[in-house]
Amino acid sequence: MQDVQKIIIKKLPDYSKNQRILANYILENLQTIPLLSVNNLANKSGVSSATVVRFSRVLGYQGYLEFRNHLIKLLKESLSPAEKFKATISKEEEYQDSLHQIAHQVVQNINLSLQQNNLQDFKHIVSHLREADNIYCIGLGISKYLAEIMAYQLKLYLKKSFAMSGDSLSFPEQIMLLTPKDLLIAFSFPPYSRQTVEAAQLAHQRKIPVVSFTDKKTAPVAQYSLHVLIAKTDNILFTNSLGAISMLINALVTEIALTEEKKVLKGLRTIDKYVNDPRYFY
Structure with missing residues (x-):
């Protein structure tokens, strides 16, 4: 929300008289704006609906709907884990079937993750993994x-x-024992561990390529990463949902396996002998 406030304040000199009135109202009531339609906001602030739409465009949005949706997203992200859980259980009739609700959330996380990851970047990550002398996670x-x-x-x-x-x-x-020919894979999800981020920063400073798994491109670890894989982890509990992360790990390993056919076949034959040994497995 603070970023939106800064943008609104920064553009104050560019506003018309009515847009300035609207800006002041929004700044004073930012938490409630996501609940208002364009007409509601116009009536409450004392300006026209057209002014609301034009104001949204001045801020860089296509219209008020996009502006409001962005505020809704920011508001959800700003809620504490306890507030998120409280908001969930307050809708008890919608959450009586936890099995299907959580399954739906995992599928949604996976779909959002697919939208935010570029296939070309994914291929580049595979190439870096194959070329690295050693990979550290x-x-x-x-x-x-x-x-x-x-x-x-x-x-x-x-x-x-x-x-x-x-x-x-x-x-x-x-x-400090790694070289630029190695590669570091960093997993960093909320609440972001300072130790993990600082390790990625040190690797970056030493020219060691970093691939990070995190939940958004603005996560602290992203600035030190050569490539970032986004995994949405929304959950009604404090812990991160792991479905989308597991999907990305599996996809990455599968892609490597498909490009390393000889190594994979050799490894699978060795594993096959081991798992068929009655001394170790039934």
Whole structure:
């Protein structure tokens, strides 16, 4: 919301008299604007509906609907986890079937993630992974387990991936052992771990390419990343929904497998012998 306020204030000299009246009303009532239609806002602020539309365009939107939708999105993002959960359970009749509701949320997250990731960038990431001498995966909290899954999946096909644990050596100490021929995969989702972001920053400073998995292009880790994979993680609980992240990990590993046919076949034959050994598996 603060970014919108700054834009409105910055453009004050460009407004007409009525647009200035509207701007003042919006700045004083920004939290309630997403609830108002164009006519409601016009009536409450004392200007015409046409002024509301023109004002939205001055701000850089196609019209008031786009402006309001942007405010709705920002308002949702600004809610605390407790407020989000409270808003969810207040609509009890809509959430009686948690199984289908959460499944719907995961599908929505996956579809939004597909829209925000570029196929060409995806192909470039695959190329960087194949060319890297070693691949190191990093994350804290739930992202630690995502990093371990990523490293495990890649190791099946590339045999040069590792998860940074941070148990014996700190992340900066481990980053200092990497070279520009290596690659760092950073998992960073809200609440963003400062240690993960600083590790990505150090890698970036040392010319080590960074590929990040995060929830938006403005996430702290993105500025230090050569490539960013966006995974939407909206959830009614405090924890991040992992469906879209799992989809991207699986897609990335599958693409690598399809481009490394000989290595994959050799690895699968080895695994096949192992899993068919009655000493280890039934």
